[in-house]
Amino acid sequence: MSEDSLPENRMPVIRVPARPSDQNPGGSMFGGWIMANVDIAGSIPALKRARGPVVTRAVESFEFRKPVFVGDLVTCYAEIVGEGRTSIKVRVEVFAERMQAGDTTCARVTEATLTYVAIDENRRPRELPEA
Ligand SMILES: CC(C)(COP(=O)(O)OP(=O)(O)OC[C@H]1O[C@@H](n2cnc3c(N)ncnc32)[C@H](O)[C@@H]1OP(=O)(O)O)[C@@H](O)C(=O)NCCC(=O)NCCS
Numbered sequence: 001m002s003e004d005s006l007p008e009n010r011m012p013v014i015r016v017p018a019r020p021s022d023q024n025p026g027g028s029m030f031g032g033w034i035m036a037n038v039d040i041a042g043s044i045p046a047l048k049r050a051r052g053p054v055v056t057r058a059v060e061s062f063e064f065r066k067p068v069f070v071g072d073l074v075t076c077y078a079e080i081v082g083e084g085r086t087s088i089k090v091r092v093e094v095f096a097e098r099m100q101a102g103d104t105t106c107a108r109v110t111e112a113t114l115t116y117v118a119i120d121e122n123r124r125p126r127e128l129p130e131a
Contacts, residue, residue, distance in 0.1 A: 004106050010077050018068050018071060018096070039114065058114065060115060093110075
């Protein structure tokens with residue numbers, strides 16, 4: 001792992017330890033587990049911006065830069081990077097902290113950009129309220 005540290009002055013939206021039940025046979029964490037956490041993390045600023053339900057419409061990019069291992073503490077940051085009439089684009093960055101032998105290392109492991117759409121009671125796109 002690199003010597004990166006968690007970003008200062010940013011509030012994480014999710015912090016979760018990587019557990020053995022979610023690992024690959026090869027020993028690193030299952031990509032689908034990371035993707036699920038990224039989707040949940042990205043939905044939080046979208047939900048707050050939309051002030052109502054949102055659904056994931058598109059995953060525009062998704063990059064697994066480094067593996068995550070059991071025991072790592074996974075931290076997701078999410079920020080809105082764009083919006084349209086009904087849609088909200090969110091960038092998610094994931095860091096893993098590894099605590100071993102009294103030492104902690106940290107690396108940026110994943111980044112992704114996703115688009116969420118605000119929906120109404122009929123599950124149709126809903127115009128975003130004023131910011
Ligand atoms: C979300 C959904 C209601 C949108 O319906 P739709 O008929 O595609 O609606 P529209 O074509 O009007 O597009 C809605 C918005 O999404 C945007 N959009 C559509 N396709 C997109 C794509 N591939 N990438 C990024 N944005 C996209 C549009 O630009 C529009 O944004 P805007 O209003 O800000 O300009 C519908 O696609 C849906 O229900 N999808 C399934 C969602 C789902 O189950 N997700 C997984 C679980 S949460």
